[in-house]
Amino acid sequence: MSAAPPHRPNGQPRIAIVGAGISGIATGVALQRAGFTEFTIYEKAGDYGGTWRDNTYPGLFCDVPSRYYQFTFALNPEWSQLYSPGSEIKDYLAGVARRHGLHHRTRFHAEIVAAEFEDDGWRITTVDGAVDRVDFLMCATGFLHHPNRPDIPGLDEFGGTVMHSARWDHGVDLTGQHVGVIGTGSTGTQLVCALAGEVPELVLFQRTPQWILPTVNRAYSRVSKSVYRWLPALGHLPYAMNRAFFAAFSQGLVHPGRIRKFIQWVVERNLASVEDPELRRKLTPDYQAMCKRLVVSDRFYTAIQRPDVELVTSGIERVEKDAVITVDGARHELDILILATGFDAHAYMRPMAVTGTGGRTLDEAWEDGPRAFEGSMMPGFPNLFMLVGPHSPVANHPLTAVAEAQSARIVEWLRRWRADEFTTIEPTRAAADRYNARMRAAAPDTIWSTGCRSWYLGKDGLPELWPWSPRRFEQMVRSTPELVDYQLGQRVASEK
Ligand code: NAP
Numbered sequence: 001m002s003a004a005p006p007h008r009p010n011g012q013p014r015i016a017i018v019g020a021g022i023s024g025i026a027t028g029v030a031l032q033r034a035g036f037t038e039f040t041i042y043e044k045a046g047d048y049g050g051t052w053r054d055n056t057y058p059g060l061f062c063d064v065p066s067r068y069y070q071f072t073f074a075l076n077p078e079w080s081q082l083y084s085p086g087s088e089i090k091d092y093l094a095g096v097a098r099r100h101g102l103h104h105r106t107r108f109h110a111e112i113v114a115a116e117f118e119d120d121g122w123r124i125t126t127v128d129g130a131v132d133r134v135d136f137l138m139c140a141t142g143f144l145h146h147p148n149r150p151d152i153p154g155l156d157e158f159g160g161t162v163m164h165s166a167r168w169d170h171g172v173d174l175t176g177q178h179v180g181v182i183g184t185g186s187t188g189t190q191l192v193c194a195l196a197g198e199v200p201e202l203v204l205f206q207r208t209p210q211w212i213l214p215t216v217n218r219a220y221s222r223v224s225k226s227v228y229r230w231l232p233a234l235g236h237l238p239y240a241m242n243r244a245f246f247a248a249f250s251q252g253l254v255h256p257g258r259i260r261k262f263i264q265w266v267v268e269r270n271l272a273s274v275e276d277p278e279l280r281r282k283l284t285p286d287y288q289a290m291c292k293r294l295v296v297s298d299r300f301y302t303a304i305q306r307p308d309v310e311l312v313t314s315g316i317e318r319v320e321k322d323a324v325i326t327v328d329g330a331r332h333e334l335d336i337l338i339l340a341t342g343f344d345a346h347a348y349m350r351p352m353a354v355t356g357t358g359g360r361t362l363d364e365a366w367e368d369g370p371r372a373f374e375g376s377m378m379p380g381f382p383n384l385f386m387l388v389g390p391h392s393p394v395a396n397h398p399l400t401a402v403a404e405a406q407s408a409r410i411v412e413w414l415r416r417w418r419a420d421e422f423t424t425i426e427p428t429r430a431a432a433d434r435y436n437a438r439m440r441a442a443a444p445d446t447i448w449s450t451g452c453r454s455w456y457l458g459k460d461g462l463p464e465l466w467p468w469s470p471r472r473f474e475q476m477v478r479s480t481p482e483l484v485d486y487q488l489g490q491r492v493a494s495e496k
Contacts, residue, residue, distance in 0.1 A: 021050015023387030044111030059194025075235030077228030424489030
């Protein structure tokens with residue numbers, strides 16, 4: 001048996017952060033600011049940004065306003081637009097990481113393949129076989145990470161190019177190509193808006209129609225940028241305004257009522273702008289607006305009505321060498337197939353092999369789906385924190401805000417560790433069960449449970465999102481923890 005990590009004489013726990021996306025960066029900065037400096041960010045890829053690094057498809061933008069989708073400790077005066085493109089967000093995240101010196105503490109191309117709880121810390125193994133010992137493991141691996149490749153017969157035999165939207169191959173020249181897009185989520189619709197008119201023929205294969213919320217994107221003027229540059233604290237104002245707006249909007253997500261009705265009215269009016277009744281019928285969802293993630297676009301309906309864009313609603317039967325065959329027998333000859341088919345949003349830190357106390361694996365613990373106490377800790381997995389873990393995605397609340405709030409809570413626990421209040425911490429099973437039962441009880445009130453298929457739903461058919469308001473989430477994360485909910489491990493007296 002290897003020796004337990006000695007209590008750090010300098011009060012510095014050793015920490016591994018897995019992932020250098022939004023939440024890994026937020027955690028790194030929070031630790032550093034609190035004086036916890038013995039941490040390493042392990043990143044399997046070669047740069048910062050997480051999903052914003054992986055997704056580089058044409059037309060990618062964030063449907064949450066940039067002056068809200070940013071860290072409060074790094075307000076950016078340079079946003080080009082109300083809804084900025086993905087590349088700008090990726091550059092912002094990498095810039096924050098570098099300005100805070102995280103590059104000195106980041107190991108790129110260092111995927112952690114296994115983590116085992118041993119004594120009172122974690123033994124972690126990277127892909128090159130190197131082993132490290134840390135006191136705390138922080139999983140900041142995101143959830144829109146593992147591309148979902150659809151199981152369509154013949155897809156592997158397609159003679160042209162097939163690419164998933166999150167693995168865009170910029171070496172592929174689309175000029176003169178006949179392109180098919182499979183999937184009508186936020187990604188598929190953004191792709192259609194970007195590619196319509198750029199290729200001679202664009203075919204959108206739609207399994208389920210989407211409600212579309214129209215918004216107008218606008219560029220920020222040079223004057224506005226220089227004002228924010230001159231007085232950076234001004235950035236808190238649009239942040240607070242957006243926060244208030246999204247808080248009101250989120251009421252409609254978690255409770256039936258007027259906001260739901262209003263959004264429904266807006267999206268129906270938007271749909272009415274589609275002129276051809278048959279096309280309009282095909283684009284009409286049979287579920288309530290916001291049940292799936294609402295698509296935000298002021299261009300999609302214009303794009304789909306173009307003569308060089310075709311909407312195909314008959315299901316895909318199979319793919320042949322040069323065509324997609326739909327169940328109505330139609331043959332759609334194409335050169336390029338783009339899979340805008342989303343992600344396995346329930347994998348979280350897997351395929352990393354995580355083993356807690358008593359040899360229990362994460363796969364065993366999550367046999368019925370991902371569960372966590374307060375979205376970030378699990379019984380049987382001491383000293384493991386998840387950032388934006390199960391049930392932490394707080395509707396359209398930006399992940400930057402969720403990650404900031406959760407990392408502040410983690411810092412509080414580390415302070416207690418440094419004060420020698422415990423060596424290991426995990427929630428009790430009873431507390432975790434109570435918490436998850438409350439989640440399940442709240443789920444039926446949410447819009448996500450009103451009868452549609454989406455990546456929000458888990459194995460049990462219930463949404464794996466935070467089922468209450470963003471305010472309640474922040475209150476929970478900022479409240480003083482009830483120690484009765486936790487099992488604290490102490491060093492034996494002789495070690496003190
Ligand atoms: P998604 O919302 O999960 O949509 C996947 C699409 O692929 C759906 O239309 C789905 O149809 C279709 N699909 C999946 N498997 C299929 C199959 N075998 N045959 C035919 N169609 C299939 O994925 P996404 O569009 O990539 O978006 C995922 C999430 O990423 C979003 O909800 C959002 O949170 C985030 N995102 C955000 C932005 C942003 O602006 N902030 C942009 C892009 C993505 P069904 O609906 O029938 O299942």
